[in-house]
Amino acid sequence: MTLRAAVLGHPIGHSKSPALHRAAYAQLGADLAYEAIDVTVDALPVFMAGVRGDGRWRGLSVTMPLKAAMAAEVDDIRGVARQLGVINTVAFESGPHDGSPARLVGYNTDVAGIVNALRYAGATAKPVAVVLGGGGTAAAAIAAMKEFGAASVAVYVRDVARAAEARAAAAAVGLSLQVLPLTGAAPAVAAADVVISTLPPRAADGVAEELARHGSLVDGVLLDVAYDPWPSRIATVFSDAGGRVVPGLEMLLYQAVEQVRYFTGLEGPAAAEVIDVMCDAVGAPRRAF
Template sequence: MMLRAAVLGHPISHSKSPALHRAAYARLGVDIAYDAVDLTVPQLPEFLAAVRADGSWRGLSVTMPLKAAMAAAVDSVRGVARQLGVVNTVAFEAAADTAGPAGPARLVGYNTDVAGIVNALRYAGVRPRPAAAILGGGGTAAAAVAALQELGAPEAAVYVRDVARAAEARAAAAAVGLPLRILELSAAAPAIASADVVVSTLPPRAADGLAGHLAASGRPTPGVLLDAAYDPWPSRIAAEWAAGGGTVVPGLEMLLYQAVEQVRLFTGHDGPLPAEVIDVMCDAVGAPRRVF
């Protein structure tokens, strides 16, 4: 029986997750078919009911707008995902039935975005206790909050278009104990230019206006910018950041590092993935090779 996994979200046609996962499974010699499924929040319960009844599923990668909804839909949540209430990964685990054969698989939620952000920033040279800012306040911003706490940031400023709509970032900060300031995105340009690290979790092109302000100000941007959006690339804010002298980390690297953890969970691989598996994942999406 061919095993199955997929990335879920809306829209999803741009996702590079299929290329990453297929390359890994081919190199590992594991028969897991990995697809992209366009899915909205109202469609999630029906989809999960179908996969629960199908014993071939091994994992789900979860992207916007499903991350918070998935946290409430799985059977259990582990690790930092429990603190954040945001799930980007679902692993299917066999459920033992003491009265007979094993029952239906249990759906277990994780968050590998945090590891993806931490590794991407560490490889870019971010030092401990950075002055930090986050653009956006949703599910990926929640992961960024946890990642910055792990990197030792004393606090973080979160810039959003509507200060009343940053519930996920606020909840994450309370859960991991990181002091947070919620500010209007329109005021972000001067502050982020002097930050040690900025994580943009905004959708593609949503930071174009902010990039225009950076360009007009002529301010240097010596810090590190991780832009989670990777299509189109380079984004306007990434281009302006680089022009200001800063280091830019494409979202593709974050995607790669979080996918490495997903592959381990979906295959049950014990320990780090072999270097040659990570190499083929990098090649599949044109990401730079790093030493893990």
């Protein structure tokens, strides 16, 4: 029986998660099929009811706009996901061998993905931190900045009335937060030690043009989680101004490794080989994860 896993989101056609996961399972010799499935927030409860009735499922990767909504669809939430109420990973834990269904357990591997990607890029401890966007990935970015020892985070959003996930994340991890309009973010972006853009593709272009007009040199690190198209406009402008840029593909790789662990029990020497083939699958440089 071929087992199943998938990435869920809307839209989902651009996702590189299938390439990453399929490479990992091929390397492991796991009979685990992984696909991309377009699911809206409204359709999620019905989809998850169907998943519960199918014993072949082993894992779900969860992307925009489902990360907060998924919290209502699982049986347990663990780790930092419990604090944030934001889930990007669902693992299916087998119950007793009495025919009972698997338990659905929610995790958040985005935080580890952000932390590891920034550490590899040499981000400093206790940074002056700026986050662009206020949704589920921004919540993970705020938790990551807490791990880095930031005293506070400035979050810039298109609508200051719609940053509930960012506000809840800051309260959950005990971090001071400012929520500010995205227009006018350029000076703070230029001055920050760490900038994390969690905006959809091209949504940060306005900030990029503002930064280009601002004309200041930068000395920080930008992680742009949007990886298609690449380089993004904000990545190009930030790099041209002297900053270091981490492509979103790096974060995707780091968080996907953790998902593969949850879905298969991956550990030990096999992990290094799996990481190598995942990097190769998306044309990324091999990393010491």
